[in-house]
Amino acid sequence: LSGRLSEMVCAESQNVMSHGISRLSKDWTPGLTARLCALDSPLAPPFGIIHSSPGMDWRHTGLPPDEYRFWLSQTPAVGASVWHSITGLPDTVTDKRILEQVKWVNRLDAAQDAEIDNASLVSDIDLLYSCDCPPNGWMRALQERQYQFGVLTGKYVIPGISHSKAVILPSGYPVNEDLAYGLAGFVREGGSLILEAPVPEQAALMEAAGIVPPLKSGEYQYASYLRPEPAWAGLSDELPPLIAMRGKVWIFKPAAGSRMLASFVPPFAPLEAVGAPPERASIPTPNTRIPLIIERTYGKGRVLTLTFQLNHLIEEFGLYEHILLASSLFDLCVGDRSLDITPFPGLTANLFEKPDLLLLELVNGAGKRPLTGCTPLRGLSVSVKLPRGKQAVKTARLFDGEELAFTQGGGKVDFAVDRLDVWEAVAVYLS
Secondary structure (H helix, E strand, C coil): CHHHHHCCCEEECCCCHHHCHHHCCCCCHHHHHHHHHHHCCCCCCCEEEEECCCCHHHCCCCCCHHHHHHHHHHCHHHCCEEEEECCCCCCCCCCCHHHHHHHHHHHHHHHCHHHHCCCEECCCEEEECCCCCCCHHHHHHHHHCCCCEEEECHHHHHHHHCCCCEEEECCCCCCCHHHHHHHHHHHHCCCEEEEECCCCCCHHHHHHHCEEEEEEECCCEEEEEEEECHHHCCCCCCCCCCEEEEECCEEEEECCCCEEEEEEECCCCCHHHCCCCCHHHCCCCCCCCCEEEEEEEECCEEEEEECCCHHHHHHHCCCHHHHHHHHHHHHHHHCCCCEEECCCCCEEEEEEEECCEEEEEEEECCCCCCCCCCCCEEEEEEEEECCCCCCEEEEEECCCCCECCEEEECCEEEEEEEEECCEEEEEEEEC
């Protein structure tokens, strides 16, 4: 027993509002923390410690109820156990609202206990994660477009990518020779790799990406754009002709056979003159052959090299076009997704699987944080890929037992969730 307990990992997911709105923890903090802890918790699900107070300096009161429910729900919705942190009740904490939220999440978690026990998260794409240089932009894009993804770090990367369809290597992730060879081999055997500048200069990785040295870093660029090239046609119909671009661009010579998906449009004016009419209404150099996104086939797989930092654009500015650009790259790498669902910003969707069922966990964080009310999401259309040789026999919401109408065909099961308040679990039972 003592050995088992020592293998159960826990971590805090504080929602520290006393730091101010501008420094709120990221929306996905509890879910991400649980995923990272699960890597080191092989014998039992990890614990997610969820603090009920808005800060240690305000520990005698509680989080706003709607914010607290959103924060609580993410931990069991990713397969971890909730460790409630309520200090001093009933003597010192007079705010008893938090007890109702604890009761609420405990009741719902118990209702899904049998279904989620020993279930495994489905992952279509894996993100290499470093706490020293967190890829928050990539995380946001994956979450907002409801991709099924895993996070890998440290010693878990090389064994983890052997089960992946696609991998994101974000800017700043530490790469050694072993990892470079592992990623090159992963692509050679049919995987897809998204590689964000500056590209680590290990020979194996540069060969896979088709990069001919040397790599040169340009100056920081303002008032510039990304232009999807004709080769992008069919990858996404939603992208505009020009996408806002800011930051450094790394220049190198692509290997023969590479395909340019997006190019760089240079600044149309110095930053201090961008608003000066009328000459700044035109773009002096609307087209270049300077690549921003390059696709290269390597062995049975592909590498998508970004010569700029999309992670920074998403985290710093968060324009919808930046999210769509990342989503299009994911689609190109993943192909047929395990889960297709009506996309909503603020919606988290986690798909689990067991031999006899699929389990979909939905958490609604729509609205401006800290949340002061629930904004229900309505009309969610869901399509889930069925395991080979399996058929759906029943689909039901676990928290109220309501069965959902469904159709199936083409290896998928389709159903609708008419309304999502905060947290919902839907089981698809298989034969």
